[in-house]
Amino acid sequence: MLANSESGYGLVSVLLHWLSALLTILLFGVGLYMVGLSYYDPLYHELPEWHKSLGVVLALLSLFRLVWRVLSGPPAPLAEKRWQGAAARLVHATMLALLILLPVTGYFIVTAEGKPLMVFELSLLPALLELAPNQTDMVGRWHLWGAWGLIGLAVVHAAAALKHHFVDRDRTLIRMLTIKGQ
Amino acid sequence: MKTKMGYAFSMAVIGAALLTSGLVQAADTYKMDTKGSHAFIQFKIQHLGFSWLLGRFNTFEGEFVLDEANVEKSSVKVDIDVASVDSNHAERDKHLRGKDFFDVAKFPKAGFVSTKIEKTGDNTAKITGDFTLKGITKPITLDATYIGGGKDPWGGYRQGFEATTQLKLKDFGIDYNLGPASEVVNIYISVEGIKQ
Numbered sequence: 001m002l003a004n005s006e007s008g009y010g011l012v013s014v015l016l017h018w019l020s021a022l023l024t025i026l027l028f029g030v031g032l033y034m035v036g037l038s039y040y041d042p043l044y045h046e047l048p049e050w051h052k053s054l055g056v057v058l059a060l061l062s063l064f065r066l067v068w069r070v071l072s073g074p075p076a077p078l079a080e081k082r083w084q085g086a087a088a089r090l091v092h093a094t095m096l097a098l099l100i101l102l103p104v105t106g107y108f109i110v111t112a113e114g115k116p117l118m119v120f121e122l123s124l125l126p127a128l129l130e131l132a133p134n135q136t137d138m139v140g141r142w143h144l145w146g147a148w149g150l151i152g153l154a155v156v157h158a159a160a161a162l163k164h165h166f167v168d169r170d171r172t173l174i175r176m177l178t179i180k181g182q
Numbered sequence: 183m184k185t186k187m188g189y190a191f192s193m194a195v196i197g198a199a200l201l202t203s204g205l206v207q208a209a210d211t212y213k214m215d216t217k218g219s220h221a222f223i224q225f226k227i228q229h230l231g232f233s234w235l236l237g238r239f240n241t242f243e244g245e246f247v248l249d250e251a252n253v254e255k256s257s258v259k260v261d262i263d264v265a266s267v268d269s270n271h272a273e274r275d276k277h278l279r280g281k282d283f284f285d286v287a288k289f290p291k292a293g294f295v296s297t298k299i300e301k302t303g304d305n306t307a308k309i310t311g312d313f314t315l316k317g318i319t320k321p322i323t324l325d326a327t328y329i330g331g332g333k334d335p336w337g338g339y340r341q342g343f344e345a346t347t348q349l350k351l352k353d354f355g356i357d358y359n360l361g362p363a364s365e366v367v368n369i370y371i372s373v374e375g376i377k378q
Contacts, residue, residue, distance in 0.1 A: 039360055048273070113272035133265040136276055137287075 003072040003181050010072065010181020016065050017176055020099065021154070023058040027051060028151050049118065052110060056119045059103035066096065078164075078172050088160070091153055098150040105143040112136040209249035209256065212341055212375025216243050220342075220374035223262065231363030237269035237278075244294075246375055248341060253301045258309060262292040282358040289316045297321070305329075309345065315354040322347055324371070339377040346370050 003010045009017075034047035079085035110117045111127035112135075119125065131139065164172035214221040224238040244260035265286040267278050279286045296311035305328040313322045324345040331341030347369045351357070 039358070109276065110272060113268075113270065113275065115272060133267075133275065133279060133286075136272060137265075137279060140276060 001179065001181050004075055005180060005182040006076055008075055008175050008178065008180025011179050012068060013072070013074070013181075014176060014179055016061060016068065020058065020061055020065065023054060023061070024099070024150065024154065027054055027058060028147055030054075031147060049121075052106065052117060053120045055103050055106050056117070056125070058099070062096065062099040062103075065099075075175070078170055078175070091157055091160075095150060095153050095157065098146050098153070102143060102146050102150065105139045105146060108139045109136060109143060112139075209247045209252075211245055211247050211378045213378055214242075214244040214246070214260070215340070215374045215376050216241075222370075222372045223260075224370045224372075226368040226370065227360075227366070228363040230361055235269065237267060239263070239266050239292075240268050241266035244373065245378075246343075246373075248375070253307055254299055256296075256299050258294070258296045258299075258311070260294045262294075264290060264292050264315075283356055284316060292316075294322075313349075315349075316356065318354050320353055322349065324369075329372075334376075340374050341377075342372070342374040344370070344372045 001010060002012050004013050030047055030051050034043070034051060037044045037047065077085050077088070079088060107117055107125060108131060111125070112131045114127045114130055116123035116127060117125035161173045161176070164170050165174070221242075221244070222238060223242055224236060226234050226236050229235045239262050241263035242260055244258065246258035247256055249255040264284045265279055267275055267284065269275055269278065278284055292313075292315040294311050294313045296309050298310040300308045300310075302308055307326045307328075309324040309326050310321060311324070312319050324347045326343050326345040329342040329344055332339070334340050349367050349369060351360075351365060351367060
């Protein structure tokens with residue numbers, strides 16, 4: 001039920017996947033929108049707080065995903081062609097790497113001058129090292145490019161899943177929507 | 183003959199004494215003590231009209247030529263590394279460095295070069311000069327006050343000044359809407375120069 005089996009995903013992996021997808025899209029939208037707000041917008045302070053707090057939630061979720069991957073590996077691959085399997089592995093690995101890189105860069109933007117990162121109004125993550133101004137701005141650019149990269153890969157990932165479902169008519173998408181764990 | 187020689191000698195002594203005492207001196211060049219951080223460029227701007235926000239530029243260098251006998255012949259020059267803006271808030275500073283404000287990627291340097299100095303009192307002067315920020319150069323005038331000077335305890339010679347001025351953000355291409363109370367920024371400068 002909870003863990004993955006040879007033929008399908010368990011509840012934990014399915015929940016992690018869709019919760020991550022939801023949070024990733026939400027954070028991307030909020031992130032792009034909030035940096036364009038004018039100073040007098042009522043959400044000028046509110047949205048960045050939400051972005052940071054939810055970002056930490058997604059970071060913890062992603063870390064747990066890595067652990068869970070080790071504890072309960074994915075089911076047997078469905079890909080028929082070798083290049084498909086390799087491409088899927090590359091996209092999945094890059095997305096996971098970005099899911100870790102994005103919160104790390106976000107943390108360094110916030111804490112660059114020694115202030116802690118507030119998570120739901122609690123200062124949970126203290127600053128570890130201070131960055132020079134040009135480093136902070138560079139980290140900010142990585143955060144933005146990384147976010148676009150992750151969303152770009154998510155589109156590729158979703159398109160591939162839909163192609164498997166509607167063109168190849170295999171179980172790729174169904175597998176992530178049904179619980180067939182052990 | 184003897185008296186003539188003695189006269190010439192004593193004149194030379196007096197002349198040397200005058201020179202070394204600084205009574206008959208040329209203008210001296212002073213380097214701002216940014217290394218020891220006895221030089222500050224601070225700014226102050228209203229927040230919503232409710233309070234003052236304070237910040238500073240941490241990295242700059244400058245020098246002034248001080249002609250004590252003819253203050254009008256003095257001059258001053260400062261180069262500011264705009265990216266060093268520090269308002270004690272990482273995300274605000276990042277915003278200030280960005281396109282909405284200083285756009286430091288495109289305009290990393292700001293600077294001031296004096297063009298005219300008018301003495302207005304025993305210890306005060308108006309320093310007019312060209313100030314460059316965000317690629318825009320405009321004349322501004324600083325109200326400067328001499329604070330003090332003399333030998334320091336480590337074998338050097340120092341002079342210190344403070345100065346204030348006000349700038350309109352719009353004059354330097356910064357038109358991000360911070361509200362009507364926050365269109366003018368107050369500058370406060372305090373510098374100590376070490377004689378070179």
